[in-house]
Amino acid sequence: MNGTTGEISPTTSDSVADPAATGVEGAPGREGTADTTLTGPGSVAQWTERYTHAVMDTFGAPQKVLVRGEGAYVWDADGKRYLDLLAGIAVNALGHAHPTLTAAVSAQLGTLGHVSNFFGTPTQIALAERLLNLAQAPEGSRVFFTNSGTEANEAAFKMARRNRDGAAGPGTRTRILALEGGFHGRSMGALALTSKAAYREPFEPLPGGVEFVPFGDLVALEEAFSDEAVAARGEVAALFVEPVQGEAGVRPLPPGYLVAARELTASSGALLVLDEVQTGVGRTGTWFAFQQQEIGGGVVPDVVTLAKGLGGGFPVGAVVAFGERAATLLGRGQHGTTFGGNPVAAAASLATLAVIERDGLLANVRAVGEQLREGIAACGNPVVAGTRGHGLLIAVQLSAPVSAEVARLALDAGFIVNAVQPDAIRLAPPLILTRDQASEVVAFFAGLPADLTRRVPTPTPTPAPTASATPPKG
Secondary structure (H helix, E strand, O other): OOOOOOOOOOOOHHHOOOHHHHOOOOOOOOOOOOOOOOOOOOOHHHHHHHHHHHOOOOOOOOOOOEEEEEEOEEEEOOOOEEEEOOHHHHOOOOOEOOHHHHHHHHHHHOOOOOOOOOOOOHHHHHHHHHHHHHOOOOOOOEEEEEOOHHHHHHHHHHHHHHOOOEOOEOOOEEEEEEEOOOOOOOOHHHHHOOOOHHHHHHHOOOOOOEEEEOOOOHHHHHHHOOHHHHHHHOEEEEEEEOOEEOOOOOEEOOOOHHHHHHHHHHHHOOEEEEEOOOOOOOOOOOOOHHHOHHHHOOOOOOEEEEOHHHHEOEOOEEEEEOHHHHHOOOOOOOOOOOOOOOHHHHHHHHHHHHHHHHOOHHHHHHHHHHHHHHHHHOOOOOOEEEEEEEOOEEEEEEOOOOHHHHHHHHHHHOEEOEEEEOOEEEEOOOOOOOHHHHHHHHHHHHOOOOOHHHOOOOOOOOOOOOOOOOOOOO
């Protein structure tokens, strides 16, 4: 059962197992404050009010407060059901409360929950072997486990720093390249690789040596590796790229780009690092996006970073280093983690990978993704200008900057989508999404108000910068 019928009441008393341990019903709150519980009447409005007084305002007020999920659906605290077309931003690969995943986590937690990295565990070792196999990594490849995609990219950043000795001698590889529009995380090293000035500027100075290359521009990439650039700015240690840029609006790299990037990095000794945090683990219809001929053209990268869908909702990330050279860049004591690769996270990941394979979800991603892209593009609504993406990572291009209004209308209609750019909606649903559910999504976009684009005032054009204007950073 995928939760397709019925609705639920606000959170009930069986939401927690041990009230005394969690500060819920019957347990004392902080001295001098009201008891904070997970039980009793709790509407979306009430929970949102509590959120604003307890949670840092880094995300703004939540759109809804969600209390339960099943399959591709979630329910809010008012009992309303939504088809989840975002999956926690490409995280919940198997949807919500998948029985195989929950059983694996429960069994592992009841057996061995956590050990330090002074020790190995069977689940950690098996997951590393599984990832190397799925990535078709060559002999000598290795895996480093993290808790998130940001941490995976942080580790890869440090690997790039270790790739320092170039053709001109020790320490001559001083430059790291990343693409404009890329998003690699919010910690300081990962943020240094992220091009958006609004994310970067409040925390400058960031780790140096990073240069941004225009997205998909092969001429600019070749110039960055040219003899003139090397003579002026130093050799390149690494190139970081997302095969499909997610936060920039689901922008796939043009065909042939990664092949050229591989040639440039290989000939110069630079690392080719693929950020597959969002595109990995079946999201695009293959285990990794670079394995698709249209995207990767048969390239073998040096490093791939993973997270999001890997644990099916449980926090876990990974760095896959291809070959002995990349796998030995970080030596003993040069990097570490307390929780990375813990038994429960590894068990969740193994279960997620097993279900994707057992249930043929890669084929489902390709078929349902094609249905969504083609159906929405052909829906005939003037608000929709087209679609792009691969598998179940899709952008709906809009004909005007009305994505926020479209997302609001979707929520009202029972669909969770993401206004990823002012003129683009991101869809990243669970890999279990069915054809019938996809048809509902197509019908929603077909039924958008045709005058929606006329409701938004035309923005005042930004004056072109003069020759003396200070260029934007990042």
